Amino acid sequence: MEDFKTIKVTKGIKSLAIDNPTAYPLIGMGSQGAVFKLSDEKCVKIYTDSIQAKMEAEALKAGQHFPFFPKLFDTGPNYIVMEYFNAPTLKEYLRNSTYIPESITRKLLTILREMKKAKFTMLDAPLRHIFVLENEVLKVVDHVNAFKRIHPVPLKLLRDLNIILLKDSFLSRVKQLEPETYQLWDNYFKDNRFDYKNIPVTSGGSGKGVKVESSVTQPLIGKGHQGAVYRIAEDQCVKIYGKPEHCKQEKDVLLSNQHLSFIPKVHETGSNYVRMEYLLGPNLNQYLKKQSHLSEDITRRLLNILLTMKEAGFKQIDAPLRHIFVTNQGFKLVDHVYSFSREQDRPIELFQNLHERGFLDTFLEHVNKIDPYTHAQWTKTPIPLVKEEDMIGIEFNQNQPKSKRPKKRKKMRDQKK
Known part of the structure; x- marks a missing residue:
């Protein structure tokens, strides 16, 4: 049998970097670690941080008497071997439902009640962390913060139910089944009424993403170096910035280009936020x-x-695939903090994205056919590209002390991002 301990999981710039010399398939990945299937009964979660591995091991041990906890088989300094579930998540199970079954509501309330009795402080679980087995048996995974974060009400659960339009149905059943619990939750939300203008978002420092509060009940739909985006209505979202200057930079771009079809519609702005249309649809990378x-x-x-960006006076001419959303109104481009301030006449990040998807040559052939002049401008000097295997190394090296980092390749110097 192969040794799963040879699998390495480390923090990357935007996601985890995984080195898996085994045949064990990757079945899940989050901010703390990656999960690999070992057999039909077992899986292993390998963590980037030994402290988080210890925290989850303690929580799982404390909850082994719960029928809704996964069985724990083994723990180590950076891993946990636990029960594997070949079942849909509750999010998948409730997809296309117009109401939440009473049986599911009862079981969720029982889970929350039992966790409270056991002195867990995180009385919550997003839908993707709840699995639905045969006969609607529920199993809850990911308990790293069970004794660390304080969620006296199920903020993430309610947030996820709200996204799939089942929050009102769930709360209606809670009010009927456990009126005292419903009143407790209602009082909590009245005391902590949501005001998107005061969502705490702080800068993470040079080269790091912004920091957000986990207690915010609104769905966090995006987070980067300049700001965090929350969905606040079916058709609206708000971007909160870590630095006021970033807010001003993007606000100037958005407000001066509302006539362009690919610019999201802005509804309101402030010193640290922009409220705009919510873009329903996948990004182009997906x-x-x-x-x-x-x-x-x-x-x-x-x-x-x-x-059009060039004609409109944009200085940074680029459109990364993850920043382009495919909507029923056409393509929409987001993240314009540096559109007026960074000089970049070629879409380098777009080229890199298309190269990684295997579409760059086709894209350039199309451009040459449609607009030979632009093609000539873009290709008169070599396009700086990075191999996908090199990107993993770059992500890894960013987390090393500068003295231990290898020198960057010359071909990377032309890249602006």
Whole structure:
């Protein structure tokens, strides 16, 4: 049998970096670690931080008497071997439902009640961490913060139910089944009424993403170096910035270009936030992962955005795939903090993204056919690209002391991001 202890999981710049020399498949990944299937009965979670491994091991040991906890088989300095569930998550189980079953509501209330009796402080679980086995048996995973974070009400559970339009149905059943619990939750939300203008978001420092409060009940739908985005209504979201200057920079771009079809509509702005339309649909990176080829139509849309940006006076001419959303109103481009301040005449990050998807050559062929002049401008000097295997090394090296980092390759110097 292969040794799962040879699997290495480390923090990357944007996601975890995984070195898996075994045949054990990756079945899940989060902020703390990655999960691999060992057999039909077992899986192993390997952590990037030994402290978090210890925290979850303690929580699992404390909850082994609960029928809704996974069985614990083994623990180590950076891993936990536990029960594997070949079952849908509650989010998948409730997909397309118009109401939440009373049986599910009763079981969720029982889970929350039992965790409270056991002195857990995190009385909460997002839908993706709850598995639905046969006969609607529920199992809850990911207990790293069970004794660390304080959620006296199920903030993440209610947030997720709100996204799939089942929050009102759930609360209605809670009010009927446990009126005292409902009143407790209602009082909590009245005392902590949501005001998006005062969501705490702070800068994480140079090269780090912003820091957000886990107690905020609104769905966090995006987080980067400049700000965090929360969904506050079915058709609206708000971006809260860690630094006022970043807010001003992006606000100037958005407000002066509302006439452009690919710019999100802005509803309100403040010194540290922008409230804008919520973009319903996948980003282009997610969309292209499911495509076997790049259509000329997509190239035309991307080219139109880039050329329009240039004509409108944008200085940073780029459109990373993750920043482009495919909506029923066409492509929408987000994240414009540096659009007026950074000089970049070629879409380097877009080139890199398309290269990673295997579509760059096709994209450039389309551009040459549609607009030979732009193609000539973009290709008159070599396009700086990084191999995907090198990107893992770059992510790893960013976490090392500067004295231990290898020198960056010359071809990386032209990249602006």
